[in-house]
Amino acid sequence: MKLVRYFPVAVSSIRANKMRASLTMLGIIIGVAAVLIILGVGRGASEDILGEVASQGTTRLTISPRTGSNGDSAGSSVETLTMGDVRTLSDPAFHPDVRQVAPQYGGSIQVVAGNENTRARVTGTTAAYADVHKLEIAEGRFLTEDEITQMSSVIVIGTTVATDLFGRTQVVGESVRISGEPFTVVGVLEESGNAGFGSNDDSGFIPIGVAHGRVFNVPRYRGEYVVTSISADAVSEERVDAAEQQIEQTLRLRHGLGADDDSDFSISTQASLLDTIGSVTSTLTLLLSSIAAISLLVGGIGIMNIMLVSVTERTKEIGLRKALGAHTSDVLLQFLVESLVLTLLGGLIGIAISYGAAALVSRIPGFPIDVLIGIDALVMALGVSAGCGLVFGLYPAMRATRLDPIVALRYE
Secondary structure (H helix, E strand, C coil), X not given: CHHHHXXXXXXXHHHHCHHHHHHHHHHHHHHHHHHHHHHHHHHHHHHHHHHHHHHCCCCEEXXXXXXXCCCCCCCCECCCCEHHHHXXXXXXXXCCCEEEEEEEEEEEEEEEECCEEEEEEEEEECCHHHHHCCCCEEEECCCCHHHHHHCCCEEEECHHHHHHHHCCCCCCCCEEEEXXXXXXEEEEECCCCCCCCCCCCCEEEEEHHHHHHHHCCCCEEXXXXXXXXXXXXXXXXXXXXXXXXXHHHHHHHHCCCCCCCCCCEEEEEHHHHHHHHHHHHHHHHHHHHHHHCHHHHHHHHHHHHHHHHHHHHCHHHHHHHHHCCCCHHHHHHHHHHXXXXXXXXXXXXXXXXXXXXXXXXXXXXXXXXCCCCCHHHHHHHHHHHHHHHHHHHHHXXXXXXXXXXXXXXXXX
C-alpha cells in the first residue's frame, strides 16, 4: 500500500527536524493529556459518588416537605410532615411493601466535651435509621428501641466528631453536652473515608423524642411534632415503585389533598438519585472536556502552520519528484502521512502522560477520587489525534500538489 510506504519517509523527515517536530506535537500532547485526565477525573468522581449512594441501599425512599407548596411563592419549605405520618406509614397492614420507616429532625449544633467543642449535624431519629441507611458501627452500637421510648440522653457520633472532641475514636461511655444537656456516647460510626457526599463522619444521632423536646425548638403541625424528612425502606428493589405509591396515597389522604391539589411533599428513590447524579456528572465532564479540547484545536492549527512551512522549505524537492514522474496522489500522501505520524505520536505521548498522572494521583494519601481512564477514552484520543492530522494536514498537502514542477525546480 502507498500509505504504508510513506511512513518511513515521514519518520525520516521528523527525525531530521526533531526540535520543530517536538514543538509541533506539543499542542496535541497537551490536548490529549488534558482531555483524558479530565475524563478520568469525571469518571472517577462519578463512580465514587454513585458507589456512596448505592452502598446506602437501592430500596430506600426519602420523603421531604415540598418547597413552595400550597401556593407559597416565597419558596420556603412547608413543614407538613409529622410524627403522625411516621406512625401511619409504619403500619404494615396499609403498606405491605414498606419494611421500615425512620423519621429525622435535626440541624447543625455545637457539641461540647470538656474544654473542646465542635459543630456537628445532630439528627433525632429512631433505631430503624441505622438499618434503613445501612450505617456501619465501628465501636459500641446504634440507638435501641428502649432508648427511643424512654427518651434516653444517649448519642451515636461520627469519627470526625469523636477525634475533634477526644482526639481518639474509642469514646464509648464518654459524655458530651448539647444545649447544656449531657449525653452518653453509646456508639461510634465507621469512618466513611470521604468528607464529601454521603459522609456521616461529622454527624451525631440522638433519640427523636429528645431532639423534639429538649434539643431543638421544634414546632408542631396539627398537634404533632414535625420532622424534616422521613426515610422508608421497601421490602425489595422490585417493590420500590409499589411502596412509593402506597406512601403517596397515605400522605395525600392524611394531608387532606384533593385530586387536583399538588402534593405538599416529595418522594425520591435511590434509583432516581443515581440517575440524576449520573446525568449531572456526565454533563459536567463533557463540558470540562470540551474546554480542554480547545488545546487540541490549537495543536491542530500549529501542525498546519508547520506543514505549510515544510512545504515551502521542500519546494525544490517536490518539484524534482514531480519532474521524475511522481503523481499528485503521491505528493498528497507524503505530506498527509507526515502530518498523521506527528499527531499520532503526539497522541501516544499524551496518553502516556495521562496514565502517569493517574498513577501519581493514586499514590497521593487521602486523595478522594481515582482517575479512571477507560479504553473508550483511549480509542477516542487516538481517533481525534488521527483526525487532527488528516484535517489540518490536508491543506498543506493539497498546496504541495499544486506546485508547478518547473517553477519548483527554480525555487531557491
